[in-house]
Amino acid sequence: MSARGHRDIFAKDIEWKKGTSDGIDYASYMMDEDDTESPLIVLSKFQPGEVVEPHTHAANYFEYVIEGEQTVGKTSFGPGDIRFAKGGTGYGPIKIGPEGCTVVIVFQEATGAMTIPKGAAAETAV
Numbered sequence: 001m002s003a004r005g006h007r008d009i010f011a012k013d014i015e016w017k018k019g020t021s022d023g024i025d026y027a028s029y030m031m032d033e034d035d036t037e038s039p040l041i042v043l044s045k046f047q048p049g050e051v052v053e054p055h056t057h058a059a060n061y062f063e064y065v066i067e068g069e070q071t072v073g074k075t076s077f078g079p080g081d082i083r084f085a086k087g088g089t090g091y092g093p094i095k096i097g098p099e100g101c102t103v104v105i106v107f108q109e110a111t112g113a114m115t116i117p118k119g120a121a122a123e124t125a126v
Contacts, residue, residue, distance in 0.1 A: 014043065020115070023047035023096075030110055040110035044103050046070070046096040054092035054119045059112025061085055064104045069097030090118040 009029070016025040025045045032038035040059075046052075046068070063083045070077050072094050077083060085091060087108075107113040 016045070019044070020052075021050065023050035024052075037109050037111055040107040040113050042105040042107070042113070044105060046101045046103075048096060048098050048100045050096040050100075052092060052094040052096075053117060054090055055115045055117050056088055056090045057085070057107065057113055057115065059087045059110075060108040061087075061113075062106045066102040066104060068099045068101030070101045070103070071095045071097070087112055092118070 014027045016027055018024070019026050023046060027043045029041045030038045031041065061084070063085075065077050065079055065081045067079050072083065072091055076097075
């Protein structure tokens, strides 16, 4: 963190990276860059029709849909909707709607953010 005690990141300066497939872009930021157990904030953009296989994370997390739509299991989420998941809770698949989807995810601890495949996705990951 800067000497001023805060960071400013403008939209034009966000460094987008490729996710687990070409249909996912993300940018991630540690709440406290000096603490590996700090909360982790992830901005994710999913292309239309993208599917994220069932998985879990070790950390609790919060997800806010900015735009577009995603269906998680049988439940659809759109702009302004929020999901909370306790660490270790499996969910998915996540199916992205025809307009794509942009979300903000906050993991309670960065060290628990890694995606852990579940079910058939876990079998093919081995």
